[in-house]
Amino acid sequence: MAEIDRMLVANEEWARDFADAHPVRPARAVAVVACMDSRMPLFGLLGLSIGDAHVIRNAGGVITEDTIRSLTISQHLLGTREIVLVHHTDCGLQTTDDISFADRVEQATGRRPPWAARAFTDVDDDVRESMRLLKESPYLLSREVRGTVYDVETGRLREVV
Amino acid sequence: MAEIDRMLVANEEWARDFADAHPVRPARAVAVVACMDSRMPLFGLLGLSIGDAHVIRNAGGVITEDTIRSLTISQHLLGTREIVLVHHTDCGLQTTDDISFADRVEQATGRRPPWAARAFTDVDDDVRESMRLLKESPYLLSREVRGTVYDVETGRLREVV
Numbered sequence: 001m002a003e004i005d006r007m008l009v010a011n012e013e014w015a016r017d018f019a020d021a022h023p024v025r026p027a028r029a030v031a032v033v034a035c036m037d038s039r040m041p042l043f044g045l046l047g048l049s050i051g052d053a054h055v056i057r058n059a060g061g062v063i064t065e066d067t068i069r070s071l072t073i074s075q076h077l078l079g080t081r082e083i084v085l086v087h088h089t090d091c092g093l094q095t096t097d098d099i100s101f102a103d104r105v106e107q108a109t110g111r112r113p114p115w116a117a118r119a120f121t122d123v124d125d126d127v128r129e130s131m132r133l134l135k136e137s138p139y140l141l142s143r144e145v146r147g148t149v150y151d152v153e154t155g156r157l158r159e160v161v
Numbered sequence: 162m163a164e165i166d167r168m169l170v171a172n173e174e175w176a177r178d179f180a181d182a183h184p185v186r187p188a189r190a191v192a193v194v195a196c197m198d199s200r201m202p203l204f205g206l207l208g209l210s211i212g213d214a215h216v217i218r219n220a221g222g223v224i225t226e227d228t229i230r231s232l233t234i235s236q237h238l239l240g241t242r243e244i245v246l247v248h249h250t251d252c253g254l255q256t257t258d259d260i261s262f263a264d265r266v267e268q269a270t271g272r273r274p275p276w277a278a279r280a281f282t283d284v285d286d287d288v289r290e291s292m293r294l295l296k297e298s299p300y301l302l303s304r305e306v307r308g309t310v311y312d313v314e315t316g317r318l319r320e321v322v
Binding site for chain 1 (some may be wrong): 163164172173185190197198200201202206213214218220225226228229230231233235237239245253257265269271278293299300313315317318
């Protein structure tokens with residue numbers, strides 16, 4: 001069975017137990033920016049309920065033009081004012097570098113990507129760099145941003161200061 | 162209390178009950194691309210377990226350079242081969258258009274964003290456009306992609322064909 005078919009079957013049970021609808025504006029006025037890693041069910045590990053927070057995720061949880069676009073919409077259109085970053089231990093982007101990754105894609109597809117993978121070595125430094133980029137963005141209404149690292153071995157979240 | 166402090170407190174309980182670690186490669190070899198909307202706890206509504214799938218989310222769940230970057234890493238570095246799109250009803254991006262949104266940001270911040278908000282009107286068309294963009298990307302190893310719309314009033318997921 002294709003993965004989507006398993007998801008559609010699982011969703012039937014979810015919809016049967018579905019309790020109530022929520023408004024489009026996040027109740028806690030916060031946006032989370034996190035890595036796409038498969039080991040981070042953010043609602044569970046951050047204690048979020050349905051309707052609480054926007055959730056933006058990409059490879060690394062890094063700040064790109066698309067992250068800024070999403071946060072600008074989140075703040076100007078839907079009223080969020082805080083940003084929480086969630087990076088994590090054992091990230092795939094720590095196992096490569098931008099040149100090696102571009103080489104690998106080029107070998108497999110014949111095309112070299114014009115964008116960088118955004119590989120990194122130190123996760124705390126990567127969180128601090130993301131906080132800096134958000135604080136410098138001229139499009140955000142609020143630059144209240146704090147960053148964390150999630151330990152995928154223990155389930156524990158640690159703030160980066 | 163700042164939202165992050167509430168999250169750190171909630172995470173203590175999560176970490177106490179944390180069962181076991183999982184490998185970095187998604188067990189079901191699938192990546193989900195979804196909107197950032199606060200009403201979509203994707204693990205729950207798709208029946209995902211920890212470690213199953215990459216989760217990429219932005220405003221609208223649209224395909225941008227950053228989405229392609231994340232999916233390319235997901236496929237070349239971490240072995241996923243299927244993509245499932247999750248858009249939804251009552252999206253904030255259906256309440257504006259790209260010009261009005263840029264006007265609003267410019268009025269509030271004095272700076273006009275050089276990127277488009279990616280507003281849309283018909284959600285099924287938006288899913289089909291995303292599927293088309295993914296199938297055309299030269300960087301992906303697999304272009305197996307299927308799209309869905311989640312109904313935020315009922316909890317039900319519907320495939321777009």
